Amino acid sequence: MPVKQAGTTGKRADAQRNIAAILDAATECLGRDPAASTSEIAKAAGVGRVTLYGHFPSRAELLDAVFVHAIEGGEEALGQVDLSGDPREALSRLIESSWHLVDRYRSLLIAAQNTLPPGRVRELHADPMARVEKLIERGRKQGAFRKDLPTSWLVGVMHNVMHGAADEINAGRVTPDKAAAYITTTILAAFTPPGDRVPN
Amino acid sequence: MPVKQAGTTGKRADAQRNIAAILDAATECLGRDPAASTSEIAKAAGVGRVTLYGHFPSRAELLDAVFVHAIEGGEEALGQVDLSGDPREALSRLIESSWHLVDRYRSLLIAAQNTLPPGRVRELHADPMARVEKLIERGRKQGAFRKDLPTSWLVGVMHNVMHGAADEINAGRVTPDKAAAYITTTILAAFTPPGDRVPN
DNA sequence: GTCAAGTCGAACACCACTGTTCGAGTTATT
DNA sequence: AATAACTCGAACAGTGGTGTTCGACTTGAC
Numbered sequence: 001m002p003v004k005q006a007g008t009t010g011k012r013a014d015a016q017r018n019i020a021a022i023l024d025a026a027t028e029c030l031g032r033d034p035a036a037s038t039s040e041i042a043k044a045a046g047v048g049r050v051t052l053y054g055h056f057p058s059r060a061e062l063l064d065a066v067f068v069h070a071i072e073g074g075e076e077a078l079g080q081v082d083l084s085g086d087p088r089e090a091l092s093r094l095i096e097s098s099w100h101l102v103d104r105y106r107s108l109l110i111a112a113q114n115t116l117p118p119g120r121v122r123e124l125h126a127d128p129m130a131r132v133e134k135l136i137e138r139g140r141k142q143g144a145f146r147k148d149l150p151t152s153w154l155v156g157v158m159h160n161v162m163h164g165a166a167d168e169i170n171a172g173r174v175t176p177d178k179a180a181a182y183i184t185t186t187i188l189a190a191f192t193p194p195g196d197r198v199p200n
Numbered sequence: 201m202p203v204k205q206a207g208t209t210g211k212r213a214d215a216q217r218n219i220a221a222i223l224d225a226a227t228e229c230l231g232r233d234p235a236a237s238t239s240e241i242a243k244a245a246g247v248g249r250v251t252l253y254g255h256f257p258s259r260a261e262l263l264d265a266v267f268v269h270a271i272e273g274g275e276e277a278l279g280q281v282d283l284s285g286d287p288r289e290a291l292s293r294l295i296e297s298s299w300h301l302v303d304r305y306r307s308l309l310i311a312a313q314n315t316l317p318p319g320r321v322r323e324l325h326a327d328p329m330a331r332v333e334k335l336i337e338r339g340r341k342q343g344a345f346r347k348d349l350p351t352s353w354l355v356g357v358m359h360n361v362m363h364g365a366a367d368e369i370n371a372g373r374v375t376p377d378k379a380a381a382y383i384t385t386t387i388l389a390a391f392t393p394p395g396d397r398v399p400n
Numbered sequence: 401g402t403c404a405a406g407t408c409g410a411a412c413a414c415c416a417c418t419g420t421t422c423g424a425g426t427t428a429t430t
Numbered sequence: 431a432a433t434a435a436c437t438c439g440a441a442c443a444g445t446g447g448t449g450t451t452c453g454a455c456t457t458g459a460c
Binding site for chain 1: 322346348349350352353356357359360361363364365367368371373374382385386387389390391392393394395396397398399400
Binding site: 047050 | 436437438439
């Protein structure tokens with residue numbers, strides 16, 4: 001009795017393969033077009049539409065699964081970032097990694113916001129949010145980051161600047177290779193305590 | 201032969217009234233729900249759906265007209281802001297006024313982005329953008345704002361922080377009365393030249 | 401008072417998508 | 431080799447929008 005993976009318990013091998021293919025195809029399709037249809041996704045997965053509905057009861061639940069999958073992958077990457085040492089440098093490293101994820105999953109996020117029940121997106125973002133919050137809190141205690149604005153606001157600013165960068169790239173006003181540096185520079189300045197000097 | 205208003209040239213008086221009512225209703229409906237249907241808008245305007253299509257050939261063209269209308273109103277408000285004197289204080293004033301507009305027309309912008317041809321939104325934003333750019337350029341020359349990031353990026357940051365603030369309010373994490381202050385504080389810090397001190 | 405301009409609701413055609421059912425065929429598992 | 435699990439395409443019903451047509455009616459303009 002082989003150990004089954006969570007979520008695919010008891011499924012036959014070919015079914016598990018198809019589920020994985022659907023998940024991958026959905027990530028890809030929704031990454032291009034947040035309004036991608038189930039037909040489109042099924043076709044991209046090399047699978048019949050009926051099969052898709054056999055594994056996911058509705059478009060919304062498929063989207064949820066895709067989102068959970070993406071978050072898990074992201075958490076894995078983010079978990080390897082060294083958050084110790086100087087808070088400013090740690091934040092730079094975290095931004096660098098986060099940015100790649102935001103860039104990749106931008107369109108997927110829009111899809112999720114359009115179809116998932118309100119609050120679900122935030123719910124799934126709880127872990128990555130906590131990571132950022134914790135770092136910011138530490139930075140504040142050590143005097144590296146400002147304390148005159150709520151932590152949640154600072155987290156939001158970081159989030160929005162990153163997503164804004166994706167828009168700028170889309171519009172062709174920023175080249176992808178420069179985005180991370182722009183974001184880091186901007187955020188470090190925004191987080192600097194009033195009266196302190198903005199880092200070089 | 202009375203002088204006719206632009207856009208309603210030659211229309212009868214009741215038709216002009218209806219066009220205005222549709223425009224207002226559309227602004228209101230799309231401000232609540234970016235996906236508001238033509239039926240919904242027609243009903244809110246106290247007008248038959250056929251009448252609506254009699255004045256606007258398609259949903260997209262109606263949306264365009266609504267957007268143009270909103271921009272014009274915004275431009276009028278923004279035009280009265282005093283942009284002379286200390287660039288930081290001028291920017292604070294501009295943010296204060298811009299924020300009210302962003303807050304009011306947030307949902308409308310989403311609707312426009314979803315249905316108008318790509319680039320059209322930016323096209324219509326050209327004037328307000330130019331106003332911000334001009335102020336930033338002046339601030340840079342006088343040493344008040346940083347020069348190590350492109351002006352277009354700084355404009356984008358301001359834009360995104362404001363829209364992010366609207367999200368925070370939606371999520372209940374920020375109260376509307378504090379938003380303007382948070383935005384101003386954040387942007388002034390982000391715009392501070394490296395090596396300079398962040399204002400109080 | 402005349403007449404064109406405008407309005408209205410009902411009905412229609414159309415489209416794209418979601419989710420389901422059916423029956424026949426295929427494939428993993430034992 | 432037997433069987434249960436799985437897959438597939440085609441077809442269906444349902445939904446919710448867009449845009450059009452029709453014919454009867456009302457209202458503004460001159």
